[in-house]
């Protein structure tokens with residue numbers, strides 16, 4: 001086991017917590033940092049339970065330089081996996097300055113501290129949102145980027161540019177991975193971790209489960225007149241455990257190769273809104289109340305990955321299908337409402 005820590009920023013959040021669980025299961029030492037803006041501290045306790053070891057957790061804001069310095073002073077860190085960010089697309093149009101401040105200053109503080117201490121392995125949570133409305137499907141890593149439709153997406157695009165410039169300044173030193181996630185869904189098989197958005201969820205699968213549970217009157221289907229097989233939007237949903245395992249592969253790949261590496265993390269399969277709703281009905285055995293409404297501003301018709309580069313270079317590919325994604329998400333919500341231990 002390595003003596004130094006992998007710093008997982010945003011580690012009590014949805015993706016960071018699942019990735020932390022996979023890293024811990026692989027024998028890595030993990031340090032969790034989060035300001036709990038969009039998550040709860042007991043996720044860190046769950047990670048200890050799951051991994052049967054103590055997992056250090058520091059609460060703080062990465063936009064504060066002094067806090068970032070403190071992290072690296074207290075702990076010996078080999079690698080940074082940077083998940084911490086604000087991610088609500090609609091909110092980012094209402095408060096763009098907060099998004100640019102939070103997402104870019106966190107990144108800059110971490111990178112400055114890493115350079116000072118000669119820590120050079122960095123894995124970044126990017127997003128398929130950097131591709132904008134795709135001009136060619138499936139989307140390869142070579143697809144043009146930057147044509148984003150909202151400030152959140154632009155924070156990801158600018159972050160990628162910052163990392164590209166940094167890499168170019170010292171190409172022999174840095175090992176950087178930009179991981180462009182498609183649509184992560186589902187939960188940990190133990191149901192100890194899952195997606196727990198604050199307020200009413202805006203993403204399709206959590207919103208569908210809310211509708212199933214009667215927490216919202218119905219799932220609104222945002223348009224059924226897209227040029228897709230059933231008229232509803234098509235996306236590349238990827239199980240959170242597949243996505244998490246992709247990070248372990250990226251870590252190994254980065255450790256073995258200097259460079260700036262860009263990978264799509266998707267399945268390569270597109271499913272429509274109706275496919276997802278129908279699958280939730282199948283795994284739950286219940287009807288989802290639904291209503292077709294007008295299109296949502298900024299939405300695109302179809303988005304799915306060419307996931308072959310990650311397979312060819314890192315030997316990683318997604319294994320879990322839509323049924324497992326919907327079942328794990330549904331069972332997590334049932335587990336939370338039965339045990340009243342919603343995290």
Ligand code: NAD
Pocket residue numbers: 009010011012013014015016033034035036037038039060061062063082083084085086087102106125126127128181182183184
């Ligand atoms: P999340 O909100 O569940 O987790 C992010 C965590 O970061 C939260 O726990 C939040 O409290 C923390 N955080 C935010 N700003 C911080 C700061 N300044 N200092 C310390 N902690 C801070 O989101 P997630 O779904 O787990 O997303 C993780 C990453 O993946 C984000 O960078 C997001 O943009 C990216 N991403 C997510 C998706 C998705 O659909 N969930 C898709 C593509 C990319």
Ligand code: WQD
Pocket residue numbers: 087089126127128129182183184202203204205207219220221222223232233234235273296299
């Ligand atoms: C999926 C499909 C909707 C909700 C967003 C961000 C993206 C990324 C992932 C971070 C679309 C339809 C949705 C609903 C619906 N996040 N839908 N009714 O828009 O692909 O991606 O999350 O990087 O940046 O934009 O995901 O789950 O919101 O929508 O009909 O209540 O479901 O129109 O076709 P999206 P989503």
